[in-house]
Amino acid sequence: MASQKQLDTIAVENFRQYLRIPSVHPDINYEPCVEFLEKQAKDIGLEFSVFRDVPKNPMLVLTWTGREKSLPSIMLSSHMDVVPVYEKMWTHKPFDADIDEKGNIYARGAQDMKCIGIQYLEAIRRLKLGGVQPRRTIHVTFLPDEENGGLRGAKQYINTENFKKLNIGFALDEGKHGEGNTLILVYGEKRRWSFRIHCTGGTGHGSLLLENTAGEKMRYILDKFYDFRAEQLVKKIEGNSTDHIISINLTILHGGVQNNVIPDEFTLVFDTRVPDEDFEKFEDNVAQWCKDAGKNVWVEDLRRDDKYPNTAADDSNIFWVAFKEAVQLEGYKVDLEILSANSNARLYRGALIPTLGFSPNQDTPVKMHDHDEFLNVNVFLKGVKLYTHIIPALSNA
Numbered sequence: 001m002a003s004q005k006q007l008d009t010i011a012v013e014n015f016r017q018y019l020r021i022p023s024v025h026p027d028i029n030y031e032p033c034v035e036f037l038e039k040q041a042k043d044i045g046l047e048f049s050v051f052r053d054v055p056k057n058p059m060l061v062l063t064w065t066g067r068e069k070s071l072p073s074i075m076l077s078s079h080m081d082v083v084p085v086y087e088k089m090w091t092h093k094p095f096d097a098d099i100d101e102k103g104n105i106y107a108r109g110a111q112d113m114k115c116i117g118i119q120y121l122e123a124i125r126r127l128k129l130g131g132v133q134p135r136r137t138i139h140v141t142f143l144p145d146e147e148n149g150g151l152r153g154a155k156q157y158i159n160t161e162n163f164k165k166l167n168i169g170f171a172l173d174e175g176k177h178g179e180g181n182t183l184i185l186v187y188g189e190k191r192r193w194s195f196r197i198h199c200t201g202g203t204g205h206g207s208l209l210l211e212n213t214a215g216e217k218m219r220y221i222l223d224k225f226y227d228f229r230a231e232q233l234v235k236k237i238e239g240n241s242t243d244h245i246i247s248i249n250l251t252i253l254h255g256g257v258q259n260n261v262i263p264d265e266f267t268l269v270f271d272t273r274v275p276d277e278d279f280e281k282f283e284d285n286v287a288q289w290c291k292d293a294g295k296n297v298w299v300e301d302l303r304r305d306d307k308y309p310n311t312a313a314d315d316s317n318i319f320w321v322a323f324k325e326a327v328q329l330e331g332y333k334v335d336l337e338i339l340s341a342n343s344n345a346r347l348y349r350g351a352l353i354p355t356l357g358f359s360p361n362q363d364t365p366v367k368m369h370d371h372d373e374f375l376n377v378n379v380f381l382k383g384v385k386l387y388t389h390i391i392p393a394l395s396n397a
C-alpha cells in the first residue's frame with residue numbers, strides 16, 4: 001500500500017499535470033481533459049461517464065457508487081475551463097505549473113479551480129485505500145464553460161436527462177477560502193445586474209454654454225452612483241457583513257465625436273452585484289436617479305440575472321449540519337457568506353439542488369483571474385485531507 005508520502009507525491013503530480021492542460025478560453029478543446037480524467041478514474045477505481053449533450057463542451061462524471069443507491073447522491077462540482085492570461089505579466093509560464101522554492105505552484109487554474117477538482121479525487125483515492133465505502137453515491141463532476149456564465153455548460157446540462165439521472169440531493173461547489181481556523185461557506189450569490197445609462201442632450205458648438213447637455217446629466221448620474229458606492233464602501237470598511245452590501249463599478253464610458261462639438265449622448269456602463277432582498281429598492285433608486293438627471297436619460301439592461309434561491313444553512317439542512325460537524329472535529333469553525341461573484345452553484349440552486357460553495361485552501365492570497373495565480377503545495381495537501389473528512393460526512397448524512 002502507498003505511504004502517505006507517496007500519496008502526496010501522486011496528488012501533487014496529478015494537480016500539476018491537470019494544470020498543464022491549457023483549457024483556456026476562448027475555443028477550448030476539452031479532449032485532453034477527458035483523456036486525463038478518464039485515466040484518473042481508472043487509477044482510483046471510479047466509474048467514468050462523458051456526457052456530450054452540448055457539442056464541444058463535454059461534462060465528465062466520476063462516480064463512486066454508494067451502499068444505498070436509491071438515496072439522493074452528492075455532487076462534488078468543479079469546472080475545467082480557465083480564464084485567459086496576459087502571459088507577459090507572469091513570472092512563470094502560465095501552463096507549466098512550475099514550483100518554486102517555497103512550494104508555490106504557478107499556473108492559471110491553480111486556484112480557480114483545478115485545485116478543487118483534483119483535491120476531491122485525491123481525497124477519494126485515500127478514502128478508498130482506507131476501505132471506506134460511501135453510503136450515498138458520490139459524483140465528482142467536471143463541467144465546461146463555467147467562466148462564460150455556464151452558457152454552454154451547467155446552464156444546459158442541468159436540464160438534460162443525463163444530469164437528472166444523477167439524482168443529486170446536495171452539491172458542493174467552488175467558494176471562497178478563509179483564514180486560520182475559520183472556513184467560509186457560501187450559501188447564496190448576489191444578483192448581477194449590468195446596464196448602460198444613456199444620457200442624451202442638445203448638441204452644438206463647443207464654445208457655447210448650452211442648457212440640457214449630455215455632460216450635465218452624466219455628471220448627475222456619476223454623483224449619485226459614486227455617493228451610493230461610497231456609502232457601501234464605508235459599510236464594508238466598518239466590517240459589516242458583505243452579504244448586505246451592493247457593489248457598483250463604472251466599467252465603460254462612451255461619447256463624443258470631436259473636441260469642439262457638444263455630443264448628443266454619453267453612455268455609462270455599470271456592473272452591480274445586488275443582494276436579492278435589496279434588488280427592487282436598488283432598481284427603484286436607479287430609475288429615480290435617471291429621472292432626476294433630466295430629460296431623456298434612460299437605462300438599457302445588459303445582463304440582469306434571475307433570482308436564485310439561497311441554500312438553507314441551518315438545522316433544516318442535514319448536509320450543512322454534517323459539513324459543520326465534520327470540520328469542527330478538525331478544529332475549524334465556519335462563517336457563512338453570500339458571494340458577490342457568480343459560479344455554477346447559483347444554477348444548481350436554481351434547479352432546487354441545495355448547494356454550498358467552499359474552498360479548503362486557507363490563508364492564500366486571492367489570485368483568481370490574476371497574473372501569477374498560484375497555490376502552495378502544503379495548502380493543497382491540507383485541502384485534500386480536509387475533504388477526506390467532509391466527503392464521508394456528506395455521504396453518510
Ligand SMILES: [Zn+2]
Binds near residue numbers: 113
Ligand atoms: Zn471558478
